[in-house]
Amino acid sequence: MNKPKREEKMKGKTSTRNFPSFAFSSRGGFTVIEVLVGSSIMLAIIVATLSLYTRSNKVSVDQQQFAEIQHDVRAAMYFVSRDIRSAGAGLLTDLIGYSLEGIDGHGPSPESPDSIKLMGNFYDPLDLTVQFQAGVIFQVDVSALNSSPYQEAFYEGKEVMITSPTCPGCFALLYISNISWPMGVAPGTFAMPPGQSELNPPGGLSDTGCPADCWADAKITFIQIKQYWLDTTGNPGDYPDLNPSVGQDGYLGIPYTLYLTTIDEGGDISHMPLALNIESLQFQYFGDLDNDGILDGPTDWDNSNWTIGPMDDEATKQAKLVLISRIRMVQIWVLGRTRNPYVSVSGTPSANLHLYRRPAVANSAVGEETDKHRRFLLESTAQIRNMSLSMYNSGTN
Numbered sequence: 383m384n385k386p387k388r389e390e391k392m393k394g395k396t397s398t399r400n401f402p403s404f405a406f407s408s409r410g411g412f413t414v415i416e417v418l419v420g421s422s423i424m425l426a427i428i429v430a431t432l433s434l435y436t437r438s439n440k441v442s443v444d445q446q447q448f449a450e451i452q453h454d455v456r457a458a459m460y461f462v463s464r465d466i467r468s469a470g471a472g473l474l475t476d477l478i479g480y481s482l483e484g485i486d487g488h489g490p491s492p493e494s495p496d497s498i499k500l501m502g503n504f505y506d507p508l509d510l511t512v513q514f515q516a517g518v519i520f521q522v523d524v525s526a527l528n529s530s531p532y533q534e535a536f537y538e539g540k541e542v543m544i545t546s547p548t549c550p551g552c553f554a555l556l557y558i559s560n561i562s563w564p565m566g567v568a569p570g571t572f573a574m575p576p577g578q579s580e581l582n583p584p585g586g587l588s589d590t591g592c593p594a595d596c597w598a599d600a601k602i603t604f605i606q607i608k609q610y611w612l613d614t615t616g617n618p619g620d621y622p623d624l625n626p627s628v629g630q631d632g633y634l635g636i637p638y639t640l641y642l643t644t645i646d647e648g649g650d651i652s653h654m655p656l657a658l659n660i661e662s663l664q665f666q667y668f669g670d671l672d673n674d675g676i677l678d679g680p681t682d683w684d685n686s687n688w689t690i691g692p693m694d695d696e697a698t699k700q701a702k703l704v705l706i707s708r709i710r711m712v713q714i715w716v717l718g719r720t721r722n723p724y725v726s727v728s729g730t731p732s733a734n735l736h737l738y739r740r741p742a743v744a745n746s747a748v749g750e751e752t753d754k755h756r757r758f759l760l761e762s763t764a765q766i767r768n769m770s771l772s773m774y775n776s777g778t779n
Contacts, residue, residue, distance in 0.1 A: 458663075667680065
């Protein structure tokens with residue numbers, strides 16, 4: 383009889399115990415709206431970050447392109463202006479007209495770049511005196527070379543000009559094919575065949591064919607012929623006077639490449655690529671061309687009336703030489719263009735803004751298309767300061 387009461391009593395005690403509640407609050411998670419709002423905000427941040435990165439990357443790519451063309455243009459200007467300043471060094475006074483020859487429009491339109499050909503002793507001093515000639519063998523006084531730091535091999539293959547002091551107008555372009563130089567003993571002998579090569583000198587200068595007795599006491603000096611020109615097409619057929627072939631003699635066949643064409647030690651033509659990304663190369667000339675004592679303004683090279691042609695008679699040739707010898711300064715423009723269009727440009731650039739189209743330079747017309755290639759133009763004027771030196775490094779005028 384007591385058992386049910388005991389069970390009832392125990393049940394009562396059990397019901398009065400306090401157990402912790404394990405019920406979940408209804409605010410413990412995120413609603414669908416909260417998830418959508420948070421996702422949208424995060425997506426907007428990601429998109430903005432990617433957009434900023436993409437924009438920054440485009441600006442960086444364009445800045446690298448612009449830095450590249452600045453380097454190319456400055457390098458091109460350095461080489462061109464340096465050699466123009468030295469044109470005519472080592473030439474006698476009556477040969478000064480042969481130190482320079484321009485070509486206006488040496489290349490197809492629309493860029494129509496110019497070219498310039500120079501002759502002079504640009505690098506190496508040499509002042510030898512001929513004692514006698516026997517065929518291509520010249521006996522010369524090489525005692526002045528005994529203190530030279532160079533060995534015989536240095537002189538072989540070099541182009542030289544030999545000029546007669548007793549026969550006016552007698553000169554020849556030769557190259558040293560062999561030298562016999564007994565150290566400490568003079569005289570020595572130079573074997574010097576004719577030096578006419580694939581690259582004709584300015585004015586078509588060549589051996590005048592003077593008799594052997596004119597070469598006694600003649601002067602010998604190193605000479606170099608250089609031509610700066612711009613390939614805007616990569617098509618060798620557009621430059622027939624140089625006859626380049628892709629992959630030969632240094633010619634790349636890449637558009638907008640500036641070349642220095644010269645003669646190597648074997649007398650063969652060599653095309654040296656100096657700078658890429660050059661869109662235009664222009665020259666204009668200052669001098670007292672009308673001989674009135676006043677320096678005339680800049681003038682483009684007159685291909686018809688200034689360039690000496692093979693059909694010119696002697697009077698015409700001499701008149702052109704006199705005119706060319708009056709040129710004292712050359713104005714140079716080098717225009718660079720980025721390899722690829724700018725990717726950070728948005729919208730359409732103004733037609734009056736020539737950063738993204740080719741500007742008018744000298745007599746080269748303005749470009750008609752806004753192609754979004756960024757340009758960099760450098761202009762300089764080089765004074766031909768060595769045209770009055772009769773012998774290179776000799777101090778005589």
